[in-house]
Amino acid sequence: MDLSQSALISQCEDDYSLTHEQFDDVVPLEMDPQNAGNETVADVELTESVDNCSTEFKLIDEVENVKEPKEAMIFSSIEELSNYYRSYAKQEGFDVVRKKQKKNESGYAHYISLGCSRQGSRKSSSSNSFCKPSQTIRTGCKATLNAKLVGTKWYVTSVSTDHNHGLSPGKARYFKCQKNLDSVSKRKLEINDRAEISTNKIYNSLAVEAGGCESLAFGEKDCSNFIAKSIHLRLGTGGAAALCDYFSRMQKVNDDFYFEMDLDDECRLRNVFWADARSRASYEDFGDVVAFDTTYLTNRYEMPFALFVGVNHHGQSILFSAALISSEDTATFVWLFEALLKCMNGRSPKTIITDQDVAMKSAINKVFSNAQHRFCLWHILKKLPEKFGSHSQYNAIKSALRSCVYDSQTCDEFDASWKSLVECFNLEDNAWLHGLYSERTFWVPAYLKGVFCAGMTTTQQSEEMNTFFYGYVHSSTTLKEFVDQYDNALRKKVENENVADFDSFNATVSCVSRFSFEKQFQELYTNEKLKEVQEEIREVLYCSRSLLKSEGGISTYQVTERVEINGAYMKKVCFTVYCNEPSCEVNCSCCRFESRGILCRHAISVLVTLDDVTLLPKKYFLNRWRKDLKRPYKLIKSSYDPLSGNPSAERYSDLCKDMFALAAIAAPTVDHYTEVKSHVYMLTKKLSGLSCEQSPHS
Template sequence: MGQEFSHEGVNSEHTSYDQYEQEEEKYEEVDVDYMDEDDTSVEPMFDYHGFDEGYNIDSLEDIGMIEFWNIRDEDVCHFHFSDVDIAFEFYNRYARTRGFSARKNRSRKSRAGALKLKNFVCHREGFRLQNNYGIGNLKRKPTPETRCGCSAMMEIRVDAPSGRWFISYFSDEHNHPLLDPRLTGLLPGHRFMSEADIGHMVNMKKGGISVGQMYRALANQAGGYEYLSFTQRDMYNKIAKQRRQLPGDAYAALKYLEDQATNDPFLYFNHHMDADGTLRNLFWCDGLSRADYSLFGDVLAFDATYKRNKYMCPLVVFSGVNHHNQTIIFAAALICDEEKDTYRWLLQQLKVAMNGKAPVSVITDGDLSMKFAIEKEFPNAHHRLCAWHLIRNATSNIGKPQFTSMFKKCMLGDYEIDVFRQKWFEMVEGFGVENKNWVLDMYKKRHSWATAHIRGKFFAGFRTTSRCEGLNSIIAKYVNSRYNLVEFIQHFNRCVDHIRWKEVQADLASVNGRPSL
């Protein structure tokens, strides 16, 4: 009843929720005896023909009214219960006040399949399986051996006429030291997360708070770690269980975007799957991003360098600048590769989402697949290469700091075309690099990077994709490599909200007062 960890019939020791759960199911299938209706092979210690109404236990509320600290062992056997789960919760609450925890053990059913008998034991009942001692090359440090054959037990049987469960055998004789209350609560059988705790955890997780920070915050709220009924490991297990309950990562991501579209009718998303149904590409943008593109989409920065996600897939971000010269995001996509066809598909989705509006200028880092896709999908857009990448390439290809310095002046200098040509050939001849393939290739592409050749083209102040690199550093604060697709999209959208809030603050600064001259 409300316990996160269950230990029914586990003879090997584990620490995670699912290991306990799997062992419990396995034990239920195997360790069940069958008995005839008149089977008396196991004589009960107690056998009731009538029940005292004062000892009825029918709900958790009834259990909560019992003062277990003051109850005597001989009084325990007077209680009777409405079902097996209530009986187990009763025994586990009793166990906590005595310094141990309860575990479900053997069951007996009639030939008709009806449950007739159940016993609950101390968590130290039984012994560790012998085959667990022979496992070599363990990756984890083996857990301490806690099973010591303790014989403490409470057995319950069903009274056929009334359908109530009574205690037929009870023993509180332990062969091991009992724990003090400070430690008893740390036993797996007494650890659980309430619905309120889970709700707090989910809300903080959506806010990007780490599990360690969540646990410290909840401990502070409760008044100390000793007042929490769960450990940090239990939180990790709960999060992992919630992830496994999703019908599928790709399906869940598409379902999440569909749900978002009900609140934002202008949200656009599309995906591409291969022949075997594997999601390969996912593109999305919300209504506000589409509105921003209609106003500020003349200049488009196209970057695919960020790969911090669970599947190491490139995150493509389409960005630009607004009226405050701030970076804004027009759309985003997760792609499986950086091939020409993939980029063409992305730009096609961008055109559909933005009602066919093509950018005037596009800035990239020089990737050839990007260049090909831009020429095919936006043939009239002017393609500019990132100045920062070109300077870095000059350093790596020529290896002379003086050449890099002069190359930078040729690239950014506001020269007439004739002056640019003169300075270029003087530089090339002066350093003796006129036959370098990179130098020849750069001169052929001068219309994509030299200020002398792109004068009059509108780039909204863009000269490099450094805005994209800066944007990646912001994204890194919101997402990490452990996130699945749904979590990645959720936290990426939080990053977009943060960027938009900066615009609101800039709007306030622009209207609240006048600039100092």
């Protein structure tokens, strides 16, 4: 090397000296099972040469007498440098990580620092390291190689070969930087996994073929990680064709059928989402509250079947959309929720109910940031036998916990009751209870008062939907069979809704009281919802009220309800009801109306004492429970509800075709567009006025 080169390298050392105390950006030079060929996590960036040519890195399996690294060594590429240092590490018996890398404005690497993986010191993340000590490989090792790009060559600027720990060449194949899951092995893993062969058997087969485990550049855990990360939809024989045929058939019935597919880098199907036109339209009426759940019922491969479900005006479950997904992680749920948003024209649910799942919670926080997320209470409480079934005081704990959840009227009451529960049964160290309490704002009724859930306090509606599908498919159903049965299942659901519509139109449920406002509910609400109102009216019998104060037209009452507990005794529970007598408005501390949309017994017990109360304000009659409204989704033709013989639906479909044709003509020019908009507005206004004068059932 001449003097000019030596001076240049010296200057590089001064400009790019590495601070060894900084280890936040350390990246292990390990093989990533998801990357093609033999590339590593670090080498995704490290294999970039100055001419922006990315080459595949290949490990040297058998290396003899690799020279010790020294300053001023020259390499033609960053790949060659990394290859050399890993080969040296294999010979000596230590693991390698990328400590640092710098790029220029064009995005090309021009400085790199490689070192021993045992550098730095571990910072414990555990608050209780005495009871739960964690292991670490960090010893503060200073072994390092720094290199700088000069022109088209890489020059080693500084080297340290001193290790403060033992070296073991014989164990080098276990180090992450030496792991190499080649493309041939990946293919064999996928094929055998599809044949439902266990991972350990697949690995043993590869080991026998290679002449022993020591001849493989990867371990059984690497195989498991690769299989877990390469999950995609396994549709079975004819499944993909059946799914495509189904989507094509749906779009022929109605252009508003929506579907979206998620493909991986190798164009394999990972997830698929769909919603028919009728379901999309029903979301406009009932999509404010959505229950989301996944189940396994579609085929022998046990692909998660995801459902978005709501409740209609009869309180029946109604399907908004469905999906087949390959895994249940945050990334998958984010894709799924974003697909729902696009499908529903960007309208997010106001409340979404799910299982207590970390991945779902994270995805909802990202996609539905303005929605109220609540956990399914049923899913939480059903875990009690699993968590405390072996406890000597299981029944007492179960009773105390349920009382704590259901009997607490305020957040402070719940907190005090929970503390008493934990202390009484010495459950301070119970991790499950601790986790529940930390997330109490997602599931405790006292913390969720006033949040409208349409009566869906649990994912019971989606559970009912799953049960409904069980009548048409079973655990061994292929996807081809499933899509054939899917329409049959939804057709039955629509028929149930049509029957309930007819019952509410044709038959009248008798009033249970002489209150005039009950007749209002009788005229407007569906029969099922009227029955819920009547149940509240009956319970007024067990409520007593007393006036606490009256100030500025607002009267405050205390309503005491006698509640039956297991048929054994009556417990008194007090509620506060605020009443504005001139406007006939009431507000109860139980917040039943705010959360369920049904006026509570406590408020009714106050209303019936007021003078001149004949009719209730419109605010107490929710549109979502009314039977007299014309709901547009009922006029939309679908594959499972062709609406044959329905004159209104046929006229609706015919008008839609004409309006599409008119829109195509008017859209190209501003004048035509403005003229059509004006005529449509005036016609809509005129016809709306006529419809208001017609009978609700005409």
